[in-house]
Amino acid sequence: MSLPQLIMLPGPTNVPARVYAAMCKPMINHRGPEFHELHSRVLENAKKVFQTENDLFVLTSSGTGGVECAASNFLLPGEKILVPVGGTFGERLADAFRTYGADVIPIEVKMGSTPTANQIKEVLKRERDAKAVAVVYNETSTGTTVRDLRQIGEVTKEAGALFIVDAISVLGGDDLPVDKWGVDVCITASQKCLATPPGLALISVSRDAWKLAERAKPRTEYFSLTKCKKFRDEKMETPFTPAVSLFFALDEALQMILETGLERWIGRHKKAGSAYYEAFGRMGLNFFAEEGSRSNVVIAINMPTGIAAKSLRDRLRTRYGVVVAGGFGALKDSIFRIGNMGVVTPREVVTTVSAVGAALDELGFRGHAGEGLNAAIRLISDL
Amino acid sequence: MSLPQLIMLPGPTNVPARVYAAMCKPMINHRGPEFHELHSRVLENAKKVFQTENDLFVLTSSGTGGVECAASNFLLPGEKILVPVGGTFGERLADAFRTYGADVIPIEVKMGSTPTANQIKEVLKRERDAKAVAVVYNETSTGTTVRDLRQIGEVTKEAGALFIVDAISVLGGDDLPVDKWGVDVCITASQKCLATPPGLALISVSRDAWKLAERAKPRTEYFSLTKCKKFRDEKMETPFTPAVSLFFALDEALQMILETGLERWIGRHKKAGSAYYEAFGRMGLNFFAEEGSRSNVVIAINMPTGIAAKSLRDRLRTRYGVVVAGGFGALKDSIFRIGNMGVVTPREVVTTVSAVGAALDELGFRGHAGEGLNAAIRLISDL
Numbered sequence: 208m209s210l211p212q213l214i215m216l217p218g219p220t221n222v223p224a225r226v227y228a229a230m231c232k233p234m235i236n237h238r239g240p241e242f243h244e245l246h247s248r249v250l251e252n253a254k255k256v257f258q259t260e261n262d263l264f265v266l267t268s269s270g271t272g273g274v275e276c277a278a279s280n281f282l283l284p285g286e287k288i289l290v291p292v293g294g295t296f297g298e299r300l301a302d303a304f305r306t307y308g309a310d311v312i313p314i315e316v317k318m319g320s321t322p323t324a325n326q327i328k329e330v331l332k333r334e335r336d337a338k339a340v341a342v343v344y345n346e347t348s349t350g351t352t353v354r355d356l357r358q359i360g361e362v363t364k365e366a367g368a369l370f371i372v373d374a375i376s377v378l379g380g381d382d383l384p385v386d387k388w389g390v391d392v393c394i395t396a397s398q399k400c401l402a403t404p405p406g407l408a409l410i411s412v413s414r415d416a417w418k419l420a421e422r423a424k425p426r427t428e429y430f431s432l433t434k435c436k437k438f439r440d441e442k443m444e445t446p447f448t449p450a451v452s453l454f455f456a457l458d459e460a461l462q463m464i465l466e467t468g469l470e471r472w473i474g475r476h477k478k479a480g481s482a483y484y485e486a487f488g489r490m491g492l493n494f495f496a497e498e499g500s501r502s503n504v505v506i507a508i509n510m511p512t513g514i515a516a517k518s519l520r521d522r523l524r525t526r527y528g529v530v531v532a533g534g535f536g537a538l539k540d541s542i543f544r545i546g547n548m549g550v551v552t553p554r555e556v557v558t559t560v561s562a563v564g565a566a567l568d569e570l571g572f573r574g575h576a577g578e579g580l581n582a583a584i585r586l587i588s589d590l
Numbered sequence: 591m592s593l594p595q596l597i598m599l600p601g602p603t604n605v606p607a608r609v610y611a612a613m614c615k616p617m618i619n620h621r622g623p624e625f626h627e628l629h630s631r632v633l634e635n636a637k638k639v640f641q642t643e644n645d646l647f648v649l650t651s652s653g654t655g656g657v658e659c660a661a662s663n664f665l666l667p668g669e670k671i672l673v674p675v676g677g678t679f680g681e682r683l684a685d686a687f688r689t690y691g692a693d694v695i696p697i698e699v700k701m702g703s704t705p706t707a708n709q710i711k712e713v714l715k716r717e718r719d720a721k722a723v724a725v726v727y728n729e730t731s732t733g734t735t736v737r738d739l740r741q742i743g744e745v746t747k748e749a750g751a752l753f754i755v756d757a758i759s760v761l762g763g764d765d766l767p768v769d770k771w772g773v774d775v776c777i778t779a780s781q782k783c784l785a786t787p788p789g790l791a792l793i794s795v796s797r798d799a800w801k802l803a804e805r806a807k808p809r810t811e812y813f814s815l816t817k818c819k820k821f822r823d824e825k826m827e828t829p830f831t832p833a834v835s836l837f838f839a840l841d842e843a844l845q846m847i848l849e850t851g852l853e854r855w856i857g858r859h860k861k862a863g864s865a866y867y868e869a870f871g872r873m874g875l876n877f878f879a880e881e882g883s884r885s886n887v888v889i890a891i892n893m894p895t896g897i898a899a900k901s902l903r904d905r906l907r908t909r910y911g912v913v914v915a916g917g918f919g920a921l922k923d924s925i926f927r928i929g930n931m932g933v934v935t936p937r938e939v940v941t942t943v944s945a946v947g948a949a950l951d952e953l954g955f956r957g958h959a960g961e962g963l964n965a966a967i968r969l970i971s972d973l
Contacts, residue, residue, distance in 0.1 A: 214617050219834055222617050230835065231610045234597050234787065236913050267652050267789055268812065271830040275812040299811075306811050398831060404617065406650055406789050406833030427810065428682075428689050429651065429658040447654040448781060450789025450833065451602055452613065530619050 210528030215559050217347045217376055217505045217532055217546035219398040219405045222456070226403060229459035230452050237451055243443040245458055250439075252461035256401070256469060257378065257393060259385035259411050264435045265457070266408040267450045270375035270396030273408030274303045276430035277371055277392050281339065281419040284308030288339040289330055289368075291315075291322035295348035295535045300341055300373050307426060312337070318538075319507075321351045321500040324358035331366040338419070339369035345377035348535040350507025350544060351500040352381060360389040369416055375399060375408075379464060380476035380504040380548055391416040397453065400476065400504060402549030403460045406453045475551040475590055476503045482586035483547060486560045490567070490579035495542050506545040507534075511572045516543045519566055526569075527562035553587045593911030598942050600730045600759055600888045600915055600929035602781040602788045605839070609786060612842035613835050620834055626826040628841055633822075635844035639784070639852060640761065640776060642768035642794050647818045648840070649791040650833045653758035653779030656791030657686045659813035660754055660775050664722065664802040667691030671722040672713055672751075674698075674705035677731035678918045683724055683756050690809060695720070701921075702890075704734045704883040707741035714749040721802070722752035728760035731918040733890025733927060734883040735764060743772040752799055758782060758791075762847060763859035763887040763931055774799040780836065783859065783887060785932030786843045789836045858934040859886045861973050866930060869943045869966035873950070873957035878925050889928040890917075894955045899926045902949055909952075910945035936970045 214221050235241040246265075254263050266272055282288060288309050290301040293316030301311045312334055316322050322342065331337060340363040345352045353359065356372070363370040371392040374383055378393070379400030385393045391413040398405035412420070412432060425431035434446040464472045480503030484494065487508055495507035510516050516533040517540060523529045534542040545559060560583045564576025597604050618624040629648075637646050649655055665671060671692050673684040676699030684694045695717055699705050705725065714720060723746040728735045736742065739755070746753040754775040757766055761776070762783030768776045774796040781788035795803070795815060808814035817829040847855045863886030867877065870891055878890035893899050899916045900923060906912045917925040928942060943966045947959025 211616060212618065214619065216619055218831065219617050219620060227614045231614055233594060234602050234605050235595065236597065236599055236915075237602060237788070238915070239907075239913065267650070268655070269650050269830040269832070272651070272812045275810065278811075303811050306809065396831070404833065404835040405620070405831045406836060426689065427658065428661075428686050429655045430812075447652040448601065448779070448788045449652070450787065450836065452787040452836070452839075453789060453833065456835075524622075530622065532619075532621070 212524070213529050213555065213558055215529055215531050215545050215555065217544055218396070218548060220402060220546055220549040222404055223402055223463065223550055225463065226456050226459045230404065230456035232455045235451060237448055238444060242451065245454055246443050249454060249458050249461065252465055253409055256461060256464055257385045257411050258387065259393070261386065262412045262436065264410050264412070264432065264439070265449070265454070266410065266430065267406065268408050269405060270394065270408050271299065272430065273375065273394040273396065273410050274300055274373060276408070276410055276432065277394060278303035278307045279427045279430055280425060280432045281369060281392065281416055282307070282309045283423055285310055286338045287312060287334055287336055288341055289314055289327065289334065289337055290341050291327070293318055293321065293349060293351065294346040296343045296346055296373065300343055304341065318349050319351060319495050319500070320497045321353045322355070322359065324355045324362050327359050328362040331362060331368065337366065337368050339371055341371035341373065344372050344374045344383065345381070345502050345504060347376045347505050348538070349495055350502045350505040351496045352377060352502040354499060357388045364389045369419060376548070377504050379472060381473060385411055397457050400548045401457065401460050401464070403457045404453060406450050407457055476547060478587060478590050479547050479551045479556050480504065480506070482556050482583040483545060483560070485586055486579040486583035489582045490564055490574035490576060492574065504546065504548050506547060507542050510541055510543060511567065514567070514570050514572055516540045518570055519543055522566040522569065523562055527566060529559055529562040553590050556583055556587050556590070595907070596912050596938065596941055598912055598914050598928050598938065600927055601779070601931060603785060603929055603932040605787055606785055606846065606933055608846065609839050609842045613787065613839035615838045618834060620831055621827060625834065628837055629826050632837060632841050632844065635848055636792055639844060639847055640768045640794050641770065642776070644769065645795045645819065647793050647795070647815065647822070648832070648837070649793065649813065650789065651791050652788060653777065653791050654682065655813065656758065656777040656779065656793050657683055657756055659791070659793055659815065660777060661686035661690045661692070662810045662813055663808060663815045664752060664775065664799055665690070665692045666806055668693055669721045670695060670717055670719055671724055672697055672710065672717065672720050673724050674710070676701055676704065676734065677729040679726045679729055679731060679756065683726055687724065701732050702734060702878050702883065703880045704736045705738070705742065707738045707745050710742050711745040714745060714751065720749065720751050722754055724754035724756065727755050727757045727766065728764070728885050728887060730759045730888050731921070732878055733885045733888040734879045735760065735885040737882060740771045747772050752802060759931070760887050762855060764856060768794055780840050783931045784840065784843050784847070786840045787836060789833050790840055858973055859930060861970060862930050862934045862939050863887065863889070865939050865966040865969035866928060866943065868969055869962040872965045873947055873959060873962035875957065887929065887931050889930060890925050893924055893926060894950065897950070897953050897955055899923045901953055902926055905949040905952065906945055910949060912942055912945040936973050939966055939970050939973070
């Protein structure tokens with residue numbers, strides 16, 4: 208029997224019915240008054256969720272398009288940027304800047320751990336001409352979140368460098384007051400903690416970032432922020448046809464987040480995150496991420512010896528209708544990852560915890576599924 | 591009273607209910623078997639609509655992203671490309687190649703007319719080292735279609751150059767057998783004659799095009815065709831998270847087109863196109879495009895003296911719920927444009943013809959609305 212699927216991936220995530228309903232509103236003219244109103248409200252509400260008064264743009268692309276936008280607009284070829292790399296998305300961020308000719312200084316981070324402000328400070332002392340520091344806030348491939356992000360922002364700004372944060376998988380799921388933490392450029396995507404289908408990237412741009420952007424003509428048309436700004440300022444439009452239906456969906460999702468209250472929306476991710484760690488710990492499982500670097504929104508779990516991630520994932524999908532992710536690259540079969548993003552209710556937590564417990568039991572891992580569930584239940588009492 | 595809107599724009603266009611329904615299928619893992627199956631079927635059916643056996647990729651971007659993909663993958667900086675320019679989208683195509691460093695030789699085309707094979711042949715004789723010719727098949731800004739496209743392909747291939755066609759606003763709405771006409775790279779978008787919401791671009795790539803693409807490392811990550819090919823070949827996936835819901839929608843739309851039959855689907859656009867020209871001609875209106883260059887899918891109509899396009903458009907929208915487009919740039923207020931794309935039934939034709947007739951009458955243009963309607967009715971009898 209084909210089960211309806213609970214998508215517990217680190218993106219895309221489950222989409223609430225009201226967001227789907229909004230997505231199917233009848234088509235409108237992307238150069239007419241209905242779009243102007245929609246676009247204006249989306250930008251206003253997105254800024255509240257970003258906690259920023261900076262400019263903000265919505266791009267019709269995946270989150271990686273947002274990264275490409277950052278990589279192509281701010282630095283001139285040959286300019287130096289520091290990028291901590293401790294996983295697939297750190298590598299992708301570094302690659303994007305390399306592609307556009309930046310002199311990328313990678314800062315090696317042990318997989319499962321995260322960069323510290325001291326580490327960045329040391330490198331900034333050595334690389335005095337660094338124009339920017341770009342950090343992946345939540346490294347989806349390893350289930351880590353940079354707990355020192357605010358402090359990294361401080362040392363970056365002290366060095367006079369631009370602070371670029373790839374928050375694709377986490378904005379809305381953990382603390383990230385963009386202005387308060389001095390983030391010049393913040394990137395996220397629709398299909399993670401914003402509970403919208405994939406296809407839109409969001410990027411905020413500070414005054415300092417504009418100063419760098421204005422130095423040269425854009426090296427891309429599609430991701431040109433100057434064009435985005437011009438069309439927004441003159442007509443509240445986008446330079447090229449936007450994914451109108453996804454704008455409708457994002458509009459509804461942002462309203463839902465603000466009705467819930469941003470703090471409460473983020474808080475749900477934190478509570479559910481704690482419940483997952485506690486539950487799986489009690490079951491006798493170990494986590495890939497070091498304790499001080501663990502992500503609320505991506506729980507990366509080491510496979511028990513002798514069980515392949517693929518067997519567990521297939522079983523979860525076909526018997527329990529729960530879809531989780533494996534690892535990237537070398538970690539493909541040695542970890543599995545649970546996304547705790549967007550739609551976060553007691554139902555997601557207990558279903559996922561109990562299904563993982565049951566499936567592992569079936570595969571011969573005699574853990575303590577029930578104890579895990581009991582632990583989760585205690586921590587979600589006020590979710 | 592707020593009317594439901596009939597979107598008679600040159601994109602986005604009206605979306606059939608079954609396409610909306612498909613768009614709201616529950617989210618799936620873009621790295622799982624359900625997506626592999628969906629993606630594979632979309633590519634297979636899109637190739638049928640392109641009439642090609644070349645590689646084909648679906649990008650999460652607007653059509654302009656597809657143009658950027660072409661501009662960034664095939665030519666090395668300094669290489670020569672001929673681009674006929676007779677409107678906004680010809681200009682945009684030229685700009686995209688310029689942004690990526692190509693030596694663009696623009697071929698000036700009078701607005702409202704289209705380039706001929708002889709014209710291109712002459713320039714190719716002079717510019718013997720031209721690596722490519724890129725043509726906008728349907729210039730949306732002026733309502734023209736290049737009737738010499740097949741012959742332009744022949745002279746381009748004879749010169750050993752790559753033939754790139756921007757068919758964004760027309761593929762599915764007029765003849766374009768990609769392989770038969772020797773099109774090496776063909777670009778279209780979801781929100782035009784494919785009757786899908788905006789947010790996806792489609793691009794086909796011939797063997798000759800691959801030969802050029804393989805010469806250099808990509809200058810973009812997001813639009814790298816090498817990456818697209820690798821992910822498709824290895825896993826039937828996309829390199830970055832695709833707009834899954836829009837893939838569902840496009841899948842349904844392509845099935846609908848193939849159920850209808852491609853020839854019949856295109857034929858509807860042709861018949862309705864003729865009906866519009868005949869009807870508006872009978873009303874005493876004149877067209878912006880020259881007779882031999884007129885587009886089936888974008889009808890560009892000169893405003894009668896003394897009436898601004900904006901007045902007509904506002905009236906059509908608010909009193910009749912019919913949304914049409916104005917002109918671009920200098921033509922902003924002197925023409926209006928009707929999109930005849932995707933959902934093309936007798937209803938769209940009679941509603942649009944009669945609403946335009948009525949609104950113009952209200953604005954003081956004593957045309958012959960009824961005669962126009964009669965003419966349209968005769969031409970859509972077998973639509």
